[in-house]
Amino acid sequence: MTFHIITLFPESFDSYTASSIIGRALCDGKIKIKFYNPRDFTKDKHRRVDQKPYGGGPGMVLEPLSVIKAVEAALKSTKFETNS
Numbered sequence: 001m002t003f004h005i006i007t008l009f010p011e012s013f014d015s016y017t018a019s020s021i022i023g024r025a026l027c028d029g030k031i032k033i034k035f036y037n038p039r040d041f042t043k044d045k046h047r048r049v050d051q052k053p054y055g056g057g058p059g060m061v062l063e064p065l066s067v068i069k070a071v072e073a074a075l076k077s078t079k080f081e082t083n084s
Helices: 010-018 020-027 064-076
Strands: 002-006 032-036
Touching: 002 064, 010 020, 010 032, 020 032, 032 064
Parallel strands: 002 032
Antiparallel strands: none
């Protein structure tokens, strides 16, 4: 079984994948985990995935294009087929 995880911070999963039940399952080859970082699907040199909200205000908003490309890459690497 393969888990596909889209995250900006794949290194934050290291403690889970190195120990616990998940770590044992990975070592035994019972599961696989593939990470997709939306930053890898950007074209600008800073690998930006967010922008300030339109109209101002606090926080940042994720740009959808890099997330969509990460989802497409995850779907492409699965054996999932659609009826289209």
